[in-house]
Amino acid sequence: MQNSFRKVAKLSLILVYLVIIAGAVVRMTGSGMGCPDWPKCFGHYIPPTDESELQWQANTPFTKGQIIIRDEALVVANKSFTTGNDFEAANWDAYTKHDYATFNVAHTWIEYINRLFGALAGFATLILAVLSFKFLRNKKRVTVLSWLVVFGMGFQAWLGATVVYSVLEPVKITLHMIMALVIVAMLLYLIYITKQEKEPLDRPQVKIAPLMTLTLVLTLVQIVLGTQVRQFVDEQIDVFGESAKNLWLSDIDWKFYLHRSFSIIVVLLNIVLAQRIYKIGLGFKKINWVLGLIALEVITGISMYYLDFPFASQPAHLVLASLLFGVQFYLVLEAYSSRKTLKSL
Structure with a gap:
């Protein structure tokens, strides 16, 4: 039973990371508003593949909640009906969540x-919760x-809806990312505390957990700072366009310099941590x-700055x-578990 639980927990963790990857692709491609409503997409469970599906057509059935684009605005069918030869405004309500009314099939399906x-x-974590009884x-x-x-996934879904309804407000995007990391941490903790008991490792009694915790906290701060830089880049893209990558980091502000300087601290602290682990043989x-x-983070960061966002x-x-x-969080769990096993400070 314990092995089955851990397998589902690991699967849930993989799926959460796939969501993070997909979300990153959504941001890279500017597809965040590919589906202007939530949880459906233009009122459909399976989104449209052609703009004609979002246009009013005569003698065509529409279902309640279905969205079309009419006069560069979104309108929602207020009941199920079949159109006649003329558009009847009484059958439609204006979409009031926001005024974004653009269809791009690639953006729509990336977001979907x-x-x-x-x-x-979410389904995997629900199964996990049932198994946990x-x-x-x-x-x-x-x-x-x-x-x-499970509740965290529900809250994350709600945050996703607010991101759409706010037309990608940066603060809500940041909260969305932080919540994803909280879910990752909870799943990793579940995986760790349900593993098969093994003989404790013969590690020297050295107080390393606080330093590991500090590196974890600084990494989280660095991620938040990175989302602020990403916000600045998004604003630059709106000004200069998708093709002018060489201009995205023009007129950079203090957020960028803080993010870059803070990264040096994070790198150095982790090198100190690694050197301490290697020297004492903590394992x-x-x-x-x-x-x-x-190292890969540094390479991608440098490439964005000097090679104009490959x-x-x-x-x-x-x-x-x-x-x-995720890896740092698991290291912290191992470190505190080691302290408890060895009954050291």
Whole structure:
């Protein structure tokens, strides 16, 4: 039973990361408003593939809630009906959530795939929560945390809706990203506390957990700063256009310099942490993953600045940061578990 639970937890974690990857692609392609409503897309469970499906047509059935574009605005069918030869305004209500009324089939389907991954991740976490009832007597925290993940996924879905309704307000995008990392942390914790008990590793009694925790916190701060830089880039894209990549970082403000300077601190601190682990022989092998991910983060960051945003460098930078957070969080769990096992300070 414990193995089955952990398999579902790992699957849930993979799906959550797929949602993060899909979300990064959505941002890279500017597809955030590909579906102007939520949870449906233009009032459909399966989105349209052609603009003609979003236009009024005579003698055509429409279902309640279906959205079309009329006079460069979104209107919603207020009942199910079949059109006649003339447009009847009484059958339609204005869409009031926002005034974005553009259809791009690529953007629509990219956003739809993002939502599909989100739905799959939500379904997987629900199965996980049901399986967690087996732990209710002996490990109540597993059950409680599993259901917190489900509620977290629900809250994340609500945040996704508010992002759409706000027409991609930067603050809400940032909260959306942070919530994804919270869900990642909860799933990793569930995976860790339900693993098969093993003999404790013979590690020196060294207080390393606080330093690991500090690096984790600084990584999270760096991710938040990165979302602010991304906001600035998005504003530059609106000004100069998608093709003028060489101008996206013109007139950069203090947020960019803070993000870049802070990255130096993060890199140096992780190098110090790694050096301490290697020197004393603490055996935390995942520090190698941390160093590798940081190296890739630095490469993608440098390439965006000096090579004018090569293809996929932006989503890669974000996904690598979320993976780095996950590995660091797991390292912190191992470090505190080691302290508890060894009964050291």
